[in-house]
Structure formats: C-alpha cells, structure tokens
Amino acid sequence: MERLISLTLIAVFALFGIVTSTTECDLPPSLWCSTSETAKRCKVFDQCKDYQTEKRDAKLVNVTLYHESLCPDCIDFITTSLWKAFTKVSDIFTITMVPYGNAMEKKEANKYKFFCQHGEAECVGNLIESCAIYVLKNERASFNYSHCIASYLNTQRRVDFPKAAKKCANEQSINYDQIDACANGQLGNQLEHQMAVRTRALNPSHNYVPWVTINGVHTEALQNQTETDLIKVVCDTYQGPKPSACQEIIHDTHSCRRLKSEL
Ligand SMILES: *[C@@H]1O[C@H](CO)[C@@H](O)[C@H](O)[C@H]1NC(C)=O
Numbered sequence: 711m712e713r714l715i716s717l718t719l720i721a722v723f724a725l726f727g728i729v730t731s732t733t734e735c736d737l738p739p740s741l742w743c744s745t746s747e748t749a750k751r752c753k754v755f756d757q758c759k760d761y762q763t764e765k766r767d768a769k770l771v772n773v774t775l776y777h778e779s780l781c782p783d784c785i786d787f788i789t790t791s792l793w794k795a796f797t798k799v800s801d802i803f804t805i806t807m808v809p810y811g812n813a814m815e816k817k818e819a820n821k822y823k824f825f826c827q828h829g830e831a832e833c834v835g836n837l838i839e840s841c842a843i844y845v846l847k848n849e850r851a852s853f854n855y856s857h858c859i860a861s862y863l864n865t866q867r868r869v870d871f872p873k874a875a876k877k878c879a880n881e882q883s884i885n886y887d888q889i890d891a892c893a894n895g896q897l898g899n900q901l902e903h904q905m906a907v908r909t910r911a912l913n914p915s916h917n918y919v920p921w922v923t924i925n926g927v928h929t930e931a932l933q934n935q936t937e938t939d940l941i942k943v944v945c946d947t948y949q950g951p952k953p954s955a956c957q958e959i960i961h962d963t964h965s966c967r968r969l970k971s972e973l
Pocket residue numbers: 850851854858881882
C-alpha cells in the first residue's frame with residue numbers, strides 16, 4: 711500500500727515536472743531562437759547561435775510613411791498602428807518619414823513656396839518635422855519625437871504644432887532652437903523641397919495620406935493591412951527569425967483614410 715502511494719506520488723511529481731517544463735518554453739519551435747533569453751529558456755541556446763548571426767544578417771523591413779503634419783488620419787496612424795509596431799517590433803524594421811503629403815510647391819527666386827492641404831499651419835509643421843529628421847539624424851529618435859507631437863495634437867485640441875514641438879523637445883531633451891532655426895531658414899526650405907521630390911517620385915503616385923510603402927512597395931491591400939495591423943505586415947515581411955512580439959495579435963477596428971478626390 712505504502713509502495714503504491716509513493717509510486718503515485720512519483721507519477722504526480724513527474725507529470726507536474728513535465729507540465730512545468732513545457733510552460734517554461736511555451737512557444738512554437740520557430741520562436742525558440744528569437745531572443746537569447748528564450749533560447750536559454752527552451753534549452754537550445756548553443757543550437758541557436760547560428761540563427762542569431764542569421765538574424766543580424768536579415769534585412770530590416772523598410773516602412774516609409776508619406777504624410778502631412780495636420781492630417782487627422784496621419785496623426786491617428788502615427789499614434790496607433792505605427793506606434794504599436796515601433797514599441798513591439800522596432801528591431802526588425804526601419805521607419806522613414808516623408809512629411810509633405812498632398813502639399814504643392816512653387817519655385818520662387820532662390821527658394822520654394824509651399825501650399826498645404828490644411829493651410830499654412832500645416833506647412834510649418836511639415837518644416838519642423840523635416841528639420842527634426844535632419845537635426846536628430848536618427849530615425850527612431852525622430853519618429854519618437856513626431857509621435858510625441860502627434861499625441862499632443864490628438865489629445866489637446868488647442869495646442870498648435872510649434873507649441874507641441876517645443877513641449878516634446880523639452881520632454882525628450884532635444885535642442886528646439888536648432889530645429890526652429892532650420893525651419894525658419896534656407897536649410898528647412900531645401901529639406902522640405904527634398905520631401906516634395908521624394909513624394910512626387912512615388913510610383914504609383916499617392917492619392918491619399920497616410921500613404922505607406924513596405925520595402926518601397928505600395929498596394930491597396932498592403933495599405934489596408936498597415937492601418938489595422940502594421941505589426942503583422944512587418945512580421946510577415948521580415949525574413950529573419952521572428953521576435954516573440956510577432957505572435958501577439960492586435961486588431962484595430964478603425965481604419966481612416968482621406969481620398970485626394972474628396973479634398
Ligand atoms: C522616446 O521618448 C521617451 C520620452 O518621451 C523616452 O522615454 C523613450 O526612451 C524614447 N524612445 C526611443 C526609442 O527613443
């Protein structure tokens with residue numbers, strides 16, 4: 711009898727042991743090498759070393775956002791789908807921002823005059839963003855900065871773009887004077903012209919904003935998916951071992967778009 715009890719106990723402990731060791735590595739094998747922490751947890755650390763090299767060699771997915779500073783749908787996209795991707799899977803993609811959108815330009819003597827969909831205030835915002843990209847020289851820092859501004863514009867209706875830009879510069883220890891000087895001078899004018907050139911070079915050309923390309927490609931299906939779940943687009947496109955955040959499922963129900971024909 712006693713023997714039976716101890717055998718039962720051994721069986722229970724063995725079962726318990728199996729259960730706990732599987733929950734310790736409760737991930738599909740395709741993810742075991744996604745981080746060295748996971749690899750250790752799944753007891754495949756040595757075997758994963760080659761994959762980690764492969765991961766470094768896999769090309770990052772290029773996400774490019776063509777937008778304009780005061781378009782509500784662009785602000786939405788920056789603060790929802792794009793921000794989620796930035797916080798979850800930023801190590802497998804790059805973000806390039808092209809703030810110009812549906813603006814137009816006209817060459818004058820030695821500079822360009824810009825005309826923006828949401829008026830002069832939007833042109834000022836585009837210039838500030840273009841200058842921030844130039845001054846910060848780091849796409850993650852400049853996206854983080856643009857996101858901060860977009861969040862202020864979203865939640866505090868009375869804040870104008872320069873005010874939000876200044877606030878965010880303070881919060882993120884960015885020298886706003888440098889950005890301001892750029893935005894008000896010849897440099898900003900040239901940088902914004904380059905944004906115009908890049909926007910006009912789109913093929914197919916954009917007919918609404920936000921307009922997103924993934925590795926330089928835009929299709930309507932891809933665009934729809936980026937607006938609801940950019941993480942999935944980035945994860946599906948990435949050729950290296952997927953980070954664990956690729957397993958999380960996120961659904962935004964909203965999808966906003968502004969057709970050029972409705973302007
Ligand atoms: C973004 O800015 C916040 C401060 O607003 C900072 O705490 C965070 O580290 C920044 N993230 C990146 C990736 O630069």
